[in-house]
Amino acid sequence: MPTIECEGLTKRYGDVVGVDSLSFAVEEGEVFGFLGPNGAGKTTTIRTLLGLLSPTEGTARVLGAEVTDEGALIEAKRRIGYLPAHLGFDEGLTGERVLDHHAAIKGDERRGELLELFDPPLERAIREYSTGNERMLGIVQAFMHDPDLVIMDEPTSGLDPLKQERFHEFIRAERERGTTVFFSSHVLSEVRQVCDRVGILREGRLVALEDVDDLLSRGGKRVRVRLADPVSRAAFTIEGMVGVEPIADGFRFTYTGEYNALLRHLAEHDVIDVEIGEPPLEDVFMHYYGEVDAETAEEGAAGSVTELEGADA
Ligand SMILES: Nc1ncnc2c1ncn2[C@@H]1O[C@H](COP(=O)(O)OP(=O)(O)OP(=O)(O)O)[C@@H](O)[C@H]1O
Numbered sequence: 375m376p377t378i379e380c381e382g383l384t385k386r387y388g389d390v391v392g393v394d395s396l397s398f399a400v401e402e403g404e405v406f407g408f409l410g411p412n413g414a415g416k417t418t419t420i421r422t423l424l425g426l427l428s429p430t431e432g433t434a435r436v437l438g439a440e441v442t443d444e445g446a447l448i449e450a451k452r453r454i455g456y457l458p459a460h461l462g463f464d465e466g467l468t469g470e471r472v473l474d475h476h477a478a479i480k481g482d483e484r485r486g487e488l489l490e491l492f493d494p495p496l497e498r499a500i501r502e503y504s505t506g507n508e509r510m511l512g513i514v515q516a517f518m519h520d521p522d523l524v525i526m527d528e529p530t531s532g533l534d535p536l537k538q539e540r541f542h543e544f545i546r547a548e549r550e551r552g553t554t555v556f557f558s559s560h561v562l563s564e565v566r567q568v569c570d571r572v573g574i575l576r577e578g579r580l581v582a583l584e585d586v587d588d589l590l591s592r593g594g595k596r597v598r599v600r601l602a603d604p605v606s607r608a609a610f611t612i613e614g615m616v617g618v619e620p621i622a623d624g625f626r627f628t629y630t631g632e633y634n635a636l637l638r639h640l641a642e643h644d645v646i647d648v649e650i651g652e653p654p655l656e657d658v659f660m661h662y663y664g665e666v667d668a669e670t671a672e673e674g675a676a677g678s679v680t681e682l683e684g685a686d687a
C-alpha cells in the first residue's frame with residue numbers, strides 16, 4: 375500500500391482551479407519532492423492530503439486513510455508530521471511550551487536529538503523569534519513524535535545556508551531510517567540532493583513525475599568550449615546540442631547526444647579549452663516552469679531535444 379495515493383484529485387476554489395486531476399503515489403520510505411512555480415497548487419495538494427481542505431473531485435489516501443474520512447484521518451495523523459508554509463504558532467508562547475503542547479497531543483520521542491541539530495531559543499516567546507528560528511521549531515515539532523510520514527511545505531524557506539545543509543543531511547538520514555517524506559520546494563538543488571522522485575506541478579496539473587536520476591541523466595551535460603579558429607554557430611552545431619550560445623572564442627551548450635560523437639566533432643576543431651559540467655537540471659525545470667502548455671511539457675519529459683531547445687529560446 376502506498377503511503378500517499380491520489381486519484382484524480384481536484385480542488386477548485388469557486389472558479390479558480392487549485393489542483394486538477396492529480397494522480398500519483400508515494401511509496402513507503404520514499405523522499406518525494408513536489409515542485410512547481412508560485413500558484414501551481416503545491417500548498418493546495420498538501421492541505422488536501424491533511425484533510426484541511428476537502429477535494430472537489432477525486433480521492434486521496436494517506437497511510438491508508440481516506441482524507442474525507444475524519445475518524446480514519448485523525449488516527450493516521452498521529453503517525454504524520456506536518457510542517458506548514460506559514461507556521462502560525464501562538465505568539466505569546468515560548469518555544470518550549472509549543473513543543474510541550476505538541477508532545478501532549480502527539481508524543482515526544484526525539485525532541486532532544488532534534489534540538490541538537492536545530493536549536494531555536496526555546497526559552498523565548500515566539501513573537502521574538504526570527505523566521506529561521508521559527509522554521510527550526512517547526513522542524514523539531516514535525517519530527518519529534520517520530521512519525522512514519524512527514525509532509526512539509528517549503529521546509530527550508532527562511533533557513534540560512536548552513537541550516538539548510540544540515541536539514542538536507544538530516545533528511546538523507548531520515549531516508550535511511552525509513553521515514554517517508556513528502557515536501558514542496560522551489561529549490562532545485564535541494565530536490566536533487568535529497569529526493570528519490572520528483573513531481574512537477576504546473577497550473578494545477580502534474581506535468582512530470584519521475585526519478586531524479588532519470589531527470590538528471592536525460593538532462594544532458596553542460597559544455598563550454600573555446601576554439602582557436604572562428605567558426606559559425608551553424609557550422610559548429612551537431613545533433614544533440616541544445617541552446618548553442620556563442621561566448622568569447624567559442625560556444626556553450628547543453629549536450630544530450632553520445633559522448634564519442636561530440637569528441638569526434640571537437641577533434642575536427644582546434645580546441646583551446648573544454649569544460650563538461652553538471653547536467654543542467656535548472657534548464658529541465660525551467661522547461662516545465664516556462665510559458666509552454668502542459669501538453670508540450672509532457673513531450674519534453676519524454677526527452678525531446680527540440681522541446682528543450684524551444685524552452686531555452
Ligand atoms: N483560499 C483560496 N481561495 C481562492 N483561490 C485560492 C485559495 N488558495 C489558493 N488559491 C489558488 O489556487 C492556486 C494554487 O495555489 P497554491 O497556494 O496551492 O499554490 P502553490 O504552488 O503552493 O504556490 P506558492 O509556491 O506560491 O506557495 C492559485 O491559483 C491560488 O491563487
